[in-house]
Amino acid sequence: MKQFYSFIKKEFYQIFRDKRTLLILLVMPVILVILLGYAINTELNDVRIAVFDPSKDTETRHVIERFRASKYFSVIKELDTKSEINDVFKGGNMDMVIVFPENFSARLHKREANIQLIVDGTDPNQAYMLTGYAGGVLSSYQMELLERYDIPVQIQTETRMLYNPQAKSAYNFVPGVMGLILTLICAMMTSVSIVREKEMGTMEVLLASPMKPIQIILSKMAPYFVLSITTLVIILLLAVFVMGVPIRGSLFWLALSSVLFIIVALSLGLLISTLVDKQMSALLVSGIGLMMPVLVFSGLIFPIENIPWVLRWISDVIPARWYIAIVRKIMIEGVGVQFFIKELCIIVVMALVLITVAWKNFKVRLC
Amino acid sequence: MAAVSVENLCKSYGKVQAVNKLSFAVEEGELYGIIGPDGAGKTTLFRILATLMLPDGGTARVAGYDVVNDYRTIRNLIGYMPGRFSLYQDLTVEENLNFFATVFSTTVDENYSLIEDIYKQIEPFKKRLAGKLSGGMKQKLALSCALIHKPEVLFLDEPTTGVDPVSRKEFWNMLLKLKRQGITIMVSTPYMDEATLCDRIALIQNGEFLEVDTPRHIIDRYPDVLWSVKSDKMHRLLDDLRSYPHVKSSFSFGETFHVTFYGQGSPGELEAYLSDRGHQSVEIRKIAPSVEDCFMLLGRKGKNGK
Incomplete structure (x- = not known):
């Protein structure tokens, strides 16, 4: 337990000393929310x-x-x-x-x-x-x-935006930003930080020490878990109090599905770190493999309705897509758990599969 | 019981045989040197012994435990210092030491006496980030971190590579002190001058040991009389030396060439031969062979044998 505590302390020292990365982690969500909320306003005016x-x-x-x-x-x-x-x-x-x-x-x-x-x-x-x-x-x-x-008039066009009658873009991007940020912090940061240990040679010393792989893995994940919860709270506060996006559904289910998604993203990061040896490749894999799909499939840039079916099929394997769907349903639609139980189950299954694969793939030796 | 015992150990990367059927034993409390050039297989051997790599064949035991099956136990007993500086550059000296102490479930205070001599030298800089230390100080910190849990066997992979001569000397003095405390030390180095400080050395090339013995015995077994040759036209000297029919071997050795003769050759004749070819102020001195001379001789034999 002392080892675990000491490792996490060390991890936080490193995170706080890497000012640039820390800035990205804490300031980026704020900038994203404000930027998407005001500057890139997709609402119509005049x-x-x-x-x-x-x-x-x-x-x-x-x-x-x-x-x-x-x-x-x-x-x-x-x-x-x-x-x-x-x-x-x-x-x-x-x-x-x-x-x-x-x-x-x-x-x-x-x-x-x-x-x-x-x-x-x-x-x-x-x-x-x-x-x-x-x-x-x-x-x-x-x-x-x-x-x-009092005459029955034929209604010819029925274009109604459910739940978002004014097509407020904030409703659309807040769930997207949440999926994006959590993917970034959990998957990208975890994989980069584990791979950095490999690249700097410190993994060699850690592996030759009595520390068990599970301890190394957990202590690598814990700080990013804390960080992502922090940013999640920041995003939600901004969304509710600055952008006026409601949380219509249950906060409990929102928190639970967020924690589940964080576990998925952390295991993805771990999996990536077992597959690559350079920080740059970890960044590329998590960037192109995870961030791009989130950007494309979250409705942040392109409306989901406009995505061709082939790409939609690809998007089905992206965990963030399901998480974003859940967040939409809880925050914007405010529906009960029976309406997103399918998405939630998919996330749980993904978490189990990813943890198992990452676990099996973690090497207790250098090669 | 030997601290390290290796039998028929093999490891290859594709077609390259990094470690080729090695067998040796390191006694408890011994300072054992693995001497050889870059790419000879030193790091691979150390990684296998530090349980970081699986051998392709053969067995290796550290402190009586098998490196493949009992790797968990071994990891509690060894100190390992990789060839590349492998501490956290963005942590301070103190933080690094404390971190590695807890990783090994101990505290800095508990084993301070063991690292005191070494750590004293870097203590004035304990608030400095490890990445900002000089090469020599980095190695001292790395050694402190590898020692903090009082290991039974210490594996040091090229600890003095890239370190200035003064720090190298200091570093080796520390190793000798540690040895007196009963810690078995296995150290690799490409510097032949450090070899004489070891109890026994193994000369390694292409994954094979050319010879294992005390440095004294290895030097004593050097079969020829060795001469050092110098002239004012050093760039041409090697070619001219090799064209002289009675020269058996000649190697560049810092600012001179080390030369041995066949039976008929003599320094007087060589001097005359070189003067004929335009060399001036030719200097030929008889010298005692060093470990490096032995290595060059053995290495050449190894190649000719193939």
Whole structure:
């Protein structure tokens, strides 16, 4: 026990003396959360729209008023001819054009009203969100129609963002950042720190000492376990109190699944450290093998819906993907354990498999 | 019981036979030197004995325990200092020592007397990071760390490589002191001058022992009369020496060449021969052979034998 304590003390000395790494570990989550929260804002604001309205009746006016009233849209131009549509997009100062048919009001009562939304598709993610927002405005108008005329109006577009009606990006990235940071600290840092012992030759001395491999492994993991819990708390505090992301579900299950995921990531780090001999390769393997998939599959950069099925299949073996799904379900959706029991089981199985493999792979000798 | 006993030990990396059917024994309390050039197999041998590597064949026992099956027991009994500086560079001298003391379930105070002489010299720098120490001080710290648990057998793999001559001498004085305390020490070195300080030495080349004996006996068995040759045109001297038909062997040895003759050769004739070839201020002195001369002779025999 004294050996264990002394080893952890030594490990912390090393971590605290390596100012650069420590800075990355503690400051990066803060920067990531703030950066993604404010600078890289994927929410829509001041969407510039133009309207082509040949019918010019009360109903179309109502619809346009609706868009004017929305804080997301500003109607900056009314077009007189259809040919102008192309021109305003070419100018690059228009995000969306709403095209009404002729005799909109009459069509509406015959239940065949339709509205065309034309968006700039060069940024598909933004275009996807634009139509979603506009669909929201239109459907709320339809609800109003229903009350006013008491006629069943055909609802043609149903684009509703469940749980995140305003498509707040903070809801999306906080679980992603959690998966990313925990992977980084646990898997990357643990593997690099074990491999550093190999590279510096200190592993040779440790192995020739009476210390058991289990002691070496546990004392290597413990500091990073503590560190990752610390950063987890930092991220959650920032998310709740600064970004206003709720924790709707149970804190207990969030903590439990986080601890399970940390165990998975730690075992992954251990596994990597048994496979490589250079810090650089450990960094590459954990960087490309773990961090990239987290970035790609967490919805941090690309919406998961846009990922091709082949890649989604690959993402299934990435532990962070399941963890992020659980965090989303607990924090944002606030659902009970029965809704993420599958993901949780997958993580438990992964933990067991990884620990066993890493364990079997750990060498009590140099080669 | 021998502190270390090795029989038919083999280890190869691919086609390279790093350790080739070695058999030897180190007595308790002995200072045993493994002398040989880089790549001779010294480090591999040490790693096998320190239970860090599995041999391909043969057996090795340390303090009576088998290096393969009883590696756990052996790890409690040995002190091992790898060839490369292997302490934590980002920990201070003191922290390193304390850390290794607890790793071996002991304290610095408990065995302080053993390391006192060595540690005293680096104690003024105990708050300094180990990475910022000079080469000699690093080795003293590494030795302190390897000794802190009072091991029965000490394995030192090239402890003085890259250390200045003064520190090397100090280091060896410490080893002699440790030996007097009854610790068995196995040390490897590429420096032949250090060999004479050992009780017995094994000359190793290509994974095989050329000879094992006391340094005195090895030197006494040198069969030829050895001459040291010097002239003003040193760069040409080796070629000219080798072209002289009666020269049996000639090796560069610092600032001179060490030469032996066949029966008919004599220093007087060689001097005349060299003068004819334009060498001036030729100096030929009879000298006593050193371990290195023995090594060169034995190493050449080994090669010719193959």
